[in-house]
Amino acid sequence: MSAILIKNGHLVDPANQKDEVCDILIQDDKIAKVAANITDNEAQVIDAAGKYVMPGLIDLHVHLREPGFEYKETIETGTKAAAHGGVTSICPMPNTKPVIDSAERIKDLLKRAKDAPVHVLPIGAVTIGQEGKELTDIAAMKEAGAVALSEDGKSVMDTLVFRKALWKAAECNIPMFSHCEDKSLVDGGVMNAGAKAKELGLPGITNAVEDVIVARDIIMSKEAGCQLHLCHCSTKDSAVLIKMAKEQGLSVTGEVCPHHFTMSDDQITEDHGRFKMNPPLRSKEDVEALRGALRDGIMDAISTDHAPHGAKEKNQSMKKAPFGIVGIENSFALGYTELVKKGYLTLSQLVEKMSVNPAKILHIDKGNLAQGRTADVIIADLSTEYAIDTNDFFSKGKNTPFEGKKVYGRIETTIVDGKIVYQFESEK
Missing domain, CATH: 3.20.20.140 (Metal-dependent hydrolases)
Structure with a gap:
């Protein structure tokens, strides 16, 4: 069983009226647990302190x-x-x-x-x-x-x-x-x-x-x-x-x-x-x-x-x-x-x-991080300003008027079906 433990992140999950700092344990492709101070010695740990965790x-x-x-x-x-x-x-x-x-x-x-x-x-x-x-x-x-x-x-x-x-x-x-x-x-x-x-x-x-x-x-x-x-x-x-x-x-x-x-x-x-x-x-x-x-x-x-x-x-x-x-x-x-x-x-x-x-x-069962739901999760840094740079885009298209615009809200980690599919540190 593969597991990911997101620690110390600020969870924003409006489907379940959650807006609080807590941990999320992901096992295989599902949310296994949402609570404070979760421990799992087998899980890959992501420290999300100061970051926001969302569906x-x-x-x-x-x-x-x-x-x-x-x-x-x-x-x-x-x-x-x-x-x-x-x-x-x-x-x-x-x-x-x-x-x-x-x-x-x-x-x-x-x-x-x-x-x-x-x-x-x-x-x-x-x-x-x-x-x-x-x-x-x-x-x-x-x-x-x-x-x-x-x-x-x-x-x-x-x-x-x-x-x-x-x-x-x-x-x-x-x-x-x-x-x-x-x-x-x-x-x-x-x-x-x-x-x-x-x-x-x-x-x-x-x-x-x-x-x-x-x-x-x-x-x-x-x-x-x-x-x-x-x-x-x-x-x-x-x-x-x-x-x-x-x-x-x-x-x-x-x-x-x-x-x-x-x-x-x-x-x-x-x-x-x-x-x-x-x-x-x-x-x-x-x-x-x-x-x-x-x-x-x-x-x-x-x-x-x-x-x-x-x-x-x-x-x-x-x-x-x-x-x-x-x-x-x-x-x-x-x-x-x-x-x-x-x-x-x-x-x-x-x-x-x-x-x-x-x-x-x-009419799909997504947008919800309750226990048992599909583990489609993102982690974002909301405090750091950065400039939109099309050189960082994965899309072939660069057609945007927002090149160089200063914004907040960088996506740091994207998890789909319990698997990490994007991490900011590995950006090309």
Whole structure:
């Protein structure tokens, strides 16, 4: 029996209302004991004095790019990046080549990921080839291991097709992850419509591009009785609409990405692809609304929409560069620095947004460090400031505007199924 004993760490486990200094004994892949002053002469000891111990993070929204775009990212590099960021479970989106749109392709993805250092929980496409016309075999994909459905990268613009998908998802009891973007309203936009877009001479993307589909999908999910999760929400009215849905008792949740609660469009310094993401960086008013929505429990989760690209693709004008930002390796640090240190959330609430609530959305038995639960555990140093450095990234993608940003919340150890899969001391 392999054992790890984490000593003297400050445990933050909101699922069990724990916020205290104690020890955790891990045996094989399970939490064996949580108590003060545990002794085990056979266990590998990790002294976590002065550090914080938390359940592993769960990222609902990741792009691994494999198969088809391995020059951007692979399952190997993407899952190592996840471990580096303290993310022990990830949900890769299906917009690969070929699209993950069948039970066979779900199985192939899981086979490719069988030796990954973190849990890979696939999301299946809503329509075949993500062409928006013919529904995939949703029941078969769920049976094969899909945890959710999404047409991420685009919306199902045909409302009748989407309606049928929601009804089928409800029948199969699988959540629908909605990419909210009215393609007809984008109209060539590359960044948020506003003063900065005018200053840079770039076409803008209005908030309505997102808000119209958020409203549509909430209404449609209500009719179908389907669990709806709204991806990468970026506008103040997305928060208003989700609040209204919750007040009606609908099964609607929303996620916010770190870049959307950290940066506004007025902080874009030049016309460069590292600032281009979808949805775009929004106004200060939107940023503040998203922070408030996270604080008030309107937005349920923090996910990254980790979207790696090649350096040449991103090192050009926003007019030509693809949309996307990497984020899985610094999501916790940005959350802690921007939300906890600035008083929007407590550390326990941040863990809820990044671990407990994502587990609930997926209906999986994670985000919980009680005795007998799976030993997905992270240890973080919250007191040492450091600068984000893409040279330290395990991801192939370096496309981020946060290079050099000073943050707190370095992940020091990541444990998955009772095995250490990342330690800061061994960083490349």
